[in-house]
Amino acid sequence: MAHTVRGEAGVGGRGARVPGRPRAGRRVPGCGQAGARVRAGGPRGTTGTVRTTQDVIEAHLEYRLAGDLERDLAENYSPEVVLLSWGEGVRHGHDGVRFLAGVLGTYLPDGSYRYEDVVSDGRFGLLRWEGRGPRTEVRDGVDSFVVEDGVIVAQTIHYVAERDGG
Structure with a gap:
């Protein structure tokens, strides 16, 4: 069953929370895996099962x-x-994520993001977003995710950056 959530906050907004984010140990109905539990202590914690795709994307946001970032x-x-x-082509590993985050940071150094929708089903997720x-x-930001064992193993990134006034 697919799960959707919407959220909005400014970059660097301490304590920002995406609506619908489950707490550790709480049942998550309809989030990819029926009756899945959020693992306490992150993806490699010792209690519960592995986090769902929705949980991972919401934590990422x-x-x-x-x-x-770290x-x-x-x-x-x-x-x-x-x-x-x-x-930017194909990148790998944490250094690849850091590189692509740096590229986006050149467009939005102190701007804000608005997350339009997060949709997930099984190990796949999709995020629509924009920023200023x-x-x-x-605009037209769309990221897709593949999550396995509670972590992102693949991500596609697309957005259009335009200077104000054209």
Whole structure:
């Protein structure tokens, strides 16, 4: 069964929370795996089962909104993640995520993101988003995810960045 959530917050907004984010140990109806439980202590914790795709994407968004890339990498990304980006080609691993986050940061250095929708089913997820920086608008953002064993193993990234005024 697919699960959808919507959220909005400014970049660097401490304590930002994506609506619908489940707490550890709480039942998550309709989130990819029937009756799945959120694992306490991150994807490699010792209690419960592995987090659902929805859980991982929502945690990813929370850490990014808080400006905590390193914690996002540690908890939500496989060290061998494969990233496909129309503008930047193929990247691998945590260094690839850091590189692509840096590219996006050139467009939105102190801007804000708006997450339109998160939809997941099984190990697949899709995120629609947009952003605004001091001189740049980012629109038509769409990221897709493949999550296995509670971490992102593949991600595609697409967005259109336009300078204000054209």
